[in-house]
Amino acid sequence: MSYILGFFNFIQGLGANVMMPIIIFIFGIILGTEKGKALRAGLTVGVGFIGLNLVINALGANLGPAVEQMIKRFGLSLSVIDVGWPAAAAIAFASTVGMIIIPVGLIVNIVMILTNTTQTVDVDIWDYWHFAFTGALVAISTGSQMMGVIAAVLNMIIIMVIGDYTAPGVEKTLGLPGVSLPHGFTGAYAPIAIVINKIIDLIPGVRDIDISMEKVQKRFGVFGEPILIGTSLGIIIGIIAGYGIKDVLTLGITMGAVLVLIPKMASLLMEGLLPISDAASEFINKRFSKKGKMYIGLDSAVGVGHPVTLSVSLILVPLTVFMAVLIPGNKVLPFADLAVIPWMFVLITPVVNGNGFRALINGIIVLAVGLLISTNLAPLITIAAQNANYTMPSGATQISSICDGANPLTWLIVRINDFGWIGMAVIAVVAISLAIINRKRILKEAHEMEQKA
Known part of the structure; x- marks a missing residue:
């Protein structure tokens, strides 16, 4: 067992940039793809991920100092520090x-595929950390490692179902055919967006407001293009931060570049995935019946490039800082994870069909509630950090994060387990029920595909 765990720890330590090309190559060979094509696909996916990370790091490296300056300028002081998703x-x-979590997650995925309770082959095993995060907090709150593992598994099952359910929208709105996004952080916001979207539909006048990038570009021409929207929002953030003219312009141009480059890197990544996706569909159709359409599960980073996702996220950066001060009961000072706000919107954007107004309403609500969630989970996150020998930031007594500290699904699973095994049973019933409902949908879809064939 120690050798097995050591192997998976080694794989985990490689990081997504190295791990993903290897997984895609092996997956391609298993599916019968030619070795040369599988190798090229894996390397192209790796290049795409590296490109995405370079641009995303540029986003964080430029937004971070601006937020820090904003905090200093307005004298904001809160007791819980947002240490960011890497921590x-x-x-x-x-x-x-x-x-x-990696071997357990792989087993869960295989069992779900064999039982027709998911259509997703989740190759993004590095992001299983989201499920481990939930499990670690449950283990601390209940004092039981077994309950922590079960909580992580149930979290994964729920997210896999959400990934399947939202995959058609990912394909249509985000332009990612054959891809689903069973991401522990991103997926948690899709059900909330569905509810908020339906509430907006009931409000006369408000339901008719539609701010899409196509309409913005049609109305404002070149001034409605992502490069100018990003530049304008970057300049506004720089001004709020009190930057000088040079730094304001630098931030503006960098944010404009981010809105242009992220979609291009995502398209490069998709170039590598397409032959593997086609091979997966052919493999499933030949060897299995009643499987319906199959998806490759990826990191939601591939979907952050939608103009609505990025534009709304940039608007929310300064808003989140000020909401942190204004919301009663919040103790979290948002900082390191402000750059991951786009990940919240990756599945919200398809749910609202690319409507920027609805995406913004969703964002304000989930971030306001998320700050309170991250405040509530801060004591558990701090204990988990101490158990992991994490070095606390200077002067900080407690830490938290937006990703996954503000995750509503993580919070729900953790807090319902305050009731012990009864709470765990409730989550289990919900997760299994969702899996059964998903199975019925998959079998129906497979039957319809057989009839068309």
Whole structure:
């Protein structure tokens, strides 16, 4: 067992940029893709991920100082520090649940595929840390590692179902055919967006407001293009931060570049995935019946490039900082994870069909509630960090994050387990029920595909 865990720890330590090309290559060979094509696909996916990370790092490196300056300029002071997702991932993987989450997650995915309870082959195993994060907090709150592992598994089942359900929207709105996004952070916001979207539909006048990038570009011409929208929002953030003219312009041009480059890197990644996706469909159709359409599960980073997702996220950066001060009961000072706000919107954007107004309403609500969630989970996250020998920021007594500290699904699973095994049973019933409902939908879809064939 120690050798097996050591192997998976080694794989985990490689990081997504190295791990994804290897997984895609092996997956392609298993599916019968020619070795040369599989190798090229894997390397292209790796290049796409590296390109995405370079642009995303540029986003964080430029937004971070602006936010820090904003905080200093307005004298904001809150007691819980947002340490960001890299720290949260490290804390999750350092836990007992995190040590076994990759083999456990692979087993869960295989069982769900064989039982027709998912259509997704989730190759994004590095992001299993989101499930481990939930499990680690449950293990601390209940004092039971077994309950932590079960919580992580149930979290994954729910997210896999959400990934299947939202995959058609990912294909249509985000332009990612054959891809689903079973991402523990991103997926948690899709059900909330569905509810908020239906509420908006009931409000006369408001339901007719539609701000789409196509309409903006049609109305404003070149001034409605993503490059100018990003530049304008970057300049506004720089002005709010009190930057000088040089830094304002630098931030503006960098944000404009981000809105242009992220979609291009995502399209490069898709170029590598398409032959594997086609091979997966052919493989499933030949060897299995009643499977319906199959999807490759990826990191939601591939979907952050939609103009609505990025534009709304940039608007929300300064808003989130000010909401943190104004919301009663919040103790979290948002900082490191402000750059991951786009990940919240990757599935919200398809749910609202690319409507920027509805996306913004969703964003304000989920971030306002998310700050309170991250405040509530801060004591558990701090204990998890101490257990992982994480070095606390200077002067900080507690830490939290937006990703996954503000995750509503994580919070729900953690807090319902305050009721012990009764709470766990409730989550289990919900997860299994969703899987059964998903199975019925998959079998119906497969039957319809057989009839058309």
